[in-house]
Amino acid sequence: MRETGCPEEDLFSFLLARRQEDLGYRNILSSMCTPPHPVAARAHAMFLETNLGDPGLFPGTAALEDLLVRRLGALMHHPDAGGYATSGGTESNIQALRIAKKQKPVKSPNIVVPASSHFSFTKACDILSLEMRTVPLDDAFRMDTEAVDCLVDDDTVALVGVAGTTEYGMVDPIARLSEIALDRDIFLHVDAAFGGMVVPFLDRPIPFDFRLPGVSSISIDPHKMGMSTIPAGCLLTRNPDWFACLNVDTPYLTVKRECTLAGTRPGASVAAAVAVLEYLGMDGMRAVVAGCMENTRRLIEGMEALGFPRAVSPDVNVATFSCDRTPPGWRVSRTRSGHMRTVCMPHVTRDVIERFLVDMGDIDA
């Protein structure tokens, strides 16, 4: 550390210079995050000093966390779901698997996940000493449920399906997974970190939530399509009591026990998540998602017109292509199979799509 402090003006010149080295979201087509909605930023600032790790000191902020869980539970067709605001999808997935593992104490626990599952499951299995069994995908990049049965055994503590895969934007056949889970009495976790805030607002929603009786828990991230600030994730469980198995005693706090992964937790991004949901309502979210889906379709149509076929017709606003070029100044990403991958987040407006297509056309020429 420097011995003497830096004048505020110099400090903020330095910070601004660093900030300007970041890329603007304007040309980022590879991210599942997006600039926070203006009401999210405003709510965030209002709750900046709050700490959900000690809810007795911040009962108003804690009430907003309860409201967030209730709203997202209702969106997932289970208003009485249990839940709490996590730091994001990884924590939600880890905590869901902890619950599943505790519900079925076996010697060598395994979980069965689709090959498309997010890398957070690799972390979770490493941390929790779970064997990860991977189910291949079908031609449409969805989990091949035919292959599930021979991977599940008596040591399987959880089955995982994805609603809105990171790479191809697909929704796994969760309805079929729900049947298998009920049939074989296995905990079914749905990773809807991305799709949880997309699928319910589609014209023809695909079943993936608590309406399916076999679904045990759901990850859903307001800091992705919920346009909240980071970090704002949420883990929901069918039975609120399931969280009790994660409790540790918390002396010297205003509450006696705690089931969350982190201790100190920001209230600001939780207030931001609530603000967006309340401000937009179902109608507003439907409009946002309709715009993203329309842009996804326009991008696919435009790319195909340029001779770059889609890898698949996505269920959510992720578009992938057979195309190994990237126009200068743009950020796209690559799937493990080498497809160009783009995410049509709210900041990827129609105008952005058209500029991207023009630039794609130029390198093609």
Place this chain on the structure above:
Amino acid sequence: MRETGCPEEDLFSFLLARRQEDLGYRNILSSMCTPPHPVAARAHAMFLETNLGDPGLFPGTAALEDLLVRRLGALMHHPDAGGYATSGGTESNIQALRIAKKQKPVKSPNIVVPASSHFSFTKACDILSLEMRTVPLDDAFRMDTEAVDCLVDDDTVALVGVAGTTEYGMVDPIARLSEIALDRDIFLHVDAAFGGMVVPFLDRPIPFDFRLPGVSSISIDPHKMGMSTIPAGCLLTRNPDWFACLNVDTPYLTVKRECTLAGTRPGASVAAAVAVLEYLGMDGMRAVVAGCMENTRRLIEGMEALGFPRAVSPDVNVATFSCDRTPPGWRVSRTRSGHMRTVCMPHVTRDVIERFLVDMGDIDA
């Protein structure tokens, strides 16, 4: 969710009403958090939309994370320490223990911690399937190092010491633990989540950091005495290469692998943490800590004058008393042994202490 969105004005009236249900920090003497420093709040707002989970999109913010690690490493007398910005002490402790566990693959791993260790170690042991062996404390509430030797065995993957215990504000005899760790070749993790931003600024610092050759890793939380926004923790390791064992592959990101617990991670609170360190420098932090320590002494003196003896003379700004009353309108907490516990954070000014003492005197009468 509501069908139709809520007007912005109504929404913010509702949010403000919730915020006003929170207690103000003014009368909170029980928290290890404090309102963020003004430069922290300003830096936070500037970096609100950044995501350290995809550092290639935010190279300027990622440079600030590197700077934070370098500054805190230097503060811990090891400018080349490895590290990253965590969500707080719990994540730092979990990740340190993951590294320790991987470095020594044994069948039934255990860790040896003081009875004063934070409850995050209970979580970490549950998550990582580690046996937790607890070392009793001496009369001054510090780890009794005499008892360590008979708890350590060949399956001990880590030894833990605390610099600034949550309950009594004590620094364990880390110098002695360092000798034991070297002697028995055990990973030594120091939980300095609180004390890491206090002890280096004391008139007579107590040795606890990388200057002690047996210390392997340190947790240190800018969102506590570093007056940053939440979430801002940091895990430092003696050898930067140790993080490699936590890496998972990260397709579709701008980096190829990731060792952090979370995926998406806020840059805002990291920028805020850097801002405070740069703005205050060593001199400024020394002044803040000197003020907190002076207020701690004044509180102890005042409470003893009222007939409430201290439980112990603390090493950092935590004051504990034999006193089973709490004046109305104030928040203090209780240790597991039943002592009144207070933390003299920066918001607990001399004026606050004097008002508290007057109110204590009134209930005594």
